[in-house]
Amino acid sequence: MAWFNEFPQLDDGFLRDLKKVIDDGFRSFTRSYGDAIEGLFEPLRVFLIWSENLLTNTPWPIILAVVAAIAWFASRSLKIVIASIVTLCLIGIFGMWADTMKTISMILTSTLLAIAVGLPIGILMSRSDRVQAFVNPILDVMQTMPSFVYLIPVVMLLGIGKVPGLIAVVIYAIPPMIRLTNLGIRQVDGEVLEAADAFGSSKWQRLVKAELPLALPTIMAGINQTIMMALAMVVIASMIGVQGLGQPVLKAISNQYFTLGLFNGLAIVGIAILFDRISQAWGHRLQKHRGGSHV
Amino acid sequence: MSDPIGIEIRNLFKIFGPRGATFIDAVNRGMTKQELNEKHRHVLGLRDINISIPAGAIQVVMGLSGSGKSTLIRHINRLIDPTAGQILVEGQDVVKMAPDELRAFRRHKTAMVFQKFALLPHRTVLDNVGYGLEVQGLDSAARNKVSMRWIERVGLKGFEAKYPAQLSGGMQQRVGLARALANDAPILLMDEAYSALDPLIRYDMQTVLLDLQKEVRKTIVFITHDLDEALRIGDRIALLRDGSVIQQGTGQDIVLHPADDYVTNFVQHVDRGKVVQVGSVMEPLNGTTPEATIGADVTLTEALRDMMGRGVQALGVEDAQGRPVGQLSLKRAISVSAGA
Numbered sequence: 001m002a003w004f005n006e007f008p009q010l011d012d013g014f015l016r017d018l019k020k021v022i023d024d025g026f027r028s029f030t031r032s033y034g035d036a037i038e039g040l041f042e043p044l045r046v047f048l049i050w051s052e053n054l055l056t057n058t059p060w061p062i063i064l065a066v067v068a069a070i071a072w073f074a075s076r077s078l079k080i081v082i083a084s085i086v087t088l089c090l091i092g093i094f095g096m097w098a099d100t101m102k103t104i105s106m107i108l109t110s111t112l113l114a115i116a117v118g119l120p121i122g123i124l125m126s127r128s129d130r131v132q133a134f135v136n137p138i139l140d141v142m143q144t145m146p147s148f149v150y151l152i153p154v155v156m157l158l159g160i161g162k163v164p165g166l167i168a169v170v171i172y173a174i175p176p177m178i179r180l181t182n183l184g185i186r187q188v189d190g191e192v193l194e195a196a197d198a199f200g201s202s203k204w205q206r207l208v209k210a211e212l213p214l215a216l217p218t219i220m221a222g223i224n225q226t227i228m229m230a231l232a233m234v235v236i237a238s239m240i241g242v243q244g245l246g247q248p249v250l251k252a253i254s255n256q257y258f259t260l261g262l263f264n265g266l267a268i269v270g271i272a273i274l275f276d277r278i279s280q281a282w283g284h285r286l287q288k289h290r291g292g293s294h295v
Numbered sequence: 296m297s298d299p300i301g302i303e304i305r306n307l308f309k310i311f312g313p314r315g316a317t318f319i320d321a322v323n324r325g326m327t328k329q330e331l332n333e334k335h336r337h338v339l340g341l342r343d344i345n346i347s348i349p350a351g352a353i354q355v356v357m358g359l360s361g362s363g364k365s366t367l368i369r370h371i372n373r374l375i376d377p378t379a380g381q382i383l384v385e386g387q388d389v390v391k392m393a394p395d396e397l398r399a400f401r402r403h404k405t406a407m408v409f410q411k412f413a414l415l416p417h418r419t420v421l422d423n424v425g426y427g428l429e430v431q432g433l434d435s436a437a438r439n440k441v442s443m444r445w446i447e448r449v450g451l452k453g454f455e456a457k458y459p460a461q462l463s464g465g466m467q468q469r470v471g472l473a474r475a476l477a478n479d480a481p482i483l484l485m486d487e488a489y490s491a492l493d494p495l496i497r498y499d500m501q502t503v504l505l506d507l508q509k510e511v512r513k514t515i516v517f518i519t520h521d522l523d524e525a526l527r528i529g530d531r532i533a534l535l536r537d538g539s540v541i542q543q544g545t546g547q548d549i550v551l552h553p554a555d556d557y558v559t560n561f562v563q564h565v566d567r568g569k570v571v572q573v574g575s576v577m578e579p580l581n582g583t584t585p586e587a588t589i590g591a592d593v594t595l596t597e598a599l600r601d602m603m604g605r606g607v608q609a610l611g612v613e614d615a616q617g618r619p620v621g622q623l624s625l626k627r628a629i630s631v632s633a634g635a
Binding site: 192 | 369372398400401402405409415416427430431478
């Protein structure tokens with residue numbers, strides 16, 4: 001009755017061998033192709049370094065002015081502009097300016113990458129139920145798999161540094177971008193698309209003149225979610241060498257520096273709110289034609 | 296302005312479902328819509344439709360919801376592919392067109408107006424009206440010039456910078472109409488274009504369409520479920536029921552000689568006086584010379600008003616060349632108007 005009390009499992013020796021075979025296989029794959037793959041990501045690394053240098057080397061008053069300008073043009077709301085300035089000033093006064101700039105650079109780059117990759121995938125998904133059925137489970141895995149698990153192969157392939165950190169962040173943050181692009185396009189009013197077809201639109205014209213603009217509110221929600229999720233990953237990404245606000249938090253965890261952790265945590269919250277409010281206000285302004293009373 | 300062109304619909308079938316084509320023979324042999332649905336889980340959309348629409352005419356396709364009228368109009372620009380049949384426009388079969396040809400056909404030969412307007416909400420009135428021209432590749436200056444002309448023509452001058460959500464339903468449909476007309480296509484497809492409008496505005500828009508038709512002379516296919524609208528607008532009417540044409544002809548034909556009980560039922564509440572023309576119900580000349588005459592294409596209501604005004608019991612009827620062709624008595628006019 002041994003099989004009844006204890007779940008019958010594969011032989012220990014077999015399991016050990018299986019793991020060893022897979023590990024060895026991946027390790028030899030890493031050894032032979034690691035450099036080539038790293039070369040593939042070289043432009044990404046160059047861009048990351050460039051944007052980080054740009055943000056950290058620009059004098060703080062200019063950064064403040066640029067943020068204020070962006071906040072104004074995106075929202076046209078004085079409240080949001082002032083809140084953004086105050087948040088950044090507080091971060092600076094408490095000595096976290098440089099780390100914050102590094103984090104913002106990381107978030108911006110990973111969001112851009114997530115949009116560049118996620119938008120086309122989302123469009124493809126909306127075109128075909130088969131693609132959707134294939135991509136959806138992959139997105140489920142990406143969202144639920146503990147991030148530490150996919151950090152292992154990424155680090156094995158690319159080592160420690162910015163690029164593997166960026167890839168880990170993008171893997172974690174891209175699913176809402178893809179899902180909401182797909183959803184947004186699928187929800188576009190069928191009669192409007194019929195009209196686009198009836199006037200002889202090509203597939204491309206239909207996409208850029210009707211589908212994407214009509215799906216834009218949903219796509220914007222996806223971008224907003226992607227930014228928020230990318231920010232949530234900064235601490236974990238700092239474990240593999242991404243600089244910024246995550247590293248002091250990591251230090252605080254291992255040394256039990258409560259205040260250090262709290263300050264940096266609050267700084268992350270601060271820029272999260274800042275990003276969120278600015279991007280949402282922009283999304284609303286893009287949709288201003290939807291409201292409007294009858295004349 | 297492009298010359299009008301006719302449309303020839305021949306033996307058109309549409310059976311919705313994965314294996315529609317396999318049931319064509321069965322449907323041809325008389326399988327009903329209900330039978331097809333219950334036994335084979337396929338939906339009969341259209342059954343053996345034959346309509347020939349002359350160039351420059353307004354063809355109304357009329358029926359209740361589910362009769363297949365919206366399905367039918369979508370075959371003309373092939374938003375829906377038929378299961379079998381032909382749609383000939385200028386000798387070319389729309390059904391057989393390759394994607395490129397079809398796109399060119401939709402751009403240059405047809406324009407469509409939709410029941411729920413189907414405007415692009417993120418574009419202004421001006422950019423909505425110019426959509427068809429933009430798709431054709433016209434630059435914005437040329438496009439806006441044409442668009443502005445049509446915006447003025449449908450009475451929306453001053454609203455070109457507004458967004459659709461800022462306009463009322465009637466105004467939105469004017470935008471829809473202007474968008475279709477800006478294309479300068481010889482065929483205009485109107486899918487229940489006025490059904491979503493309230494009665495006064497609907498009447499107004501019918502007038503706009505009839506006035507425009509005098510100028511631009513297009514071949515118009517107009518879908519509606521409203522008999523009064525059909526009779527007012529249509530040069531010819533096709534009545535659709537369960538995917539089949541049960542009668543087609545002029546409004547008068549249908550009102551005076553309904554093909555079956557269904558049509559009889561359908562037309563019994565119509566104000567016949569406004570539809571029926573004197574020429575189709577007049578009596579032969581009987582030797583007496585009436586005091587006054589009217590044209591054969593005048594409606595009974597107008598003839599009655601004329602008789603009342605003159606205080607006469609009968610009118611002579613003459614054709615377009617002024618030759619006497621018959622006479623109409625007051626009694627006859629009243630009894631036909633009353634549906635007796």
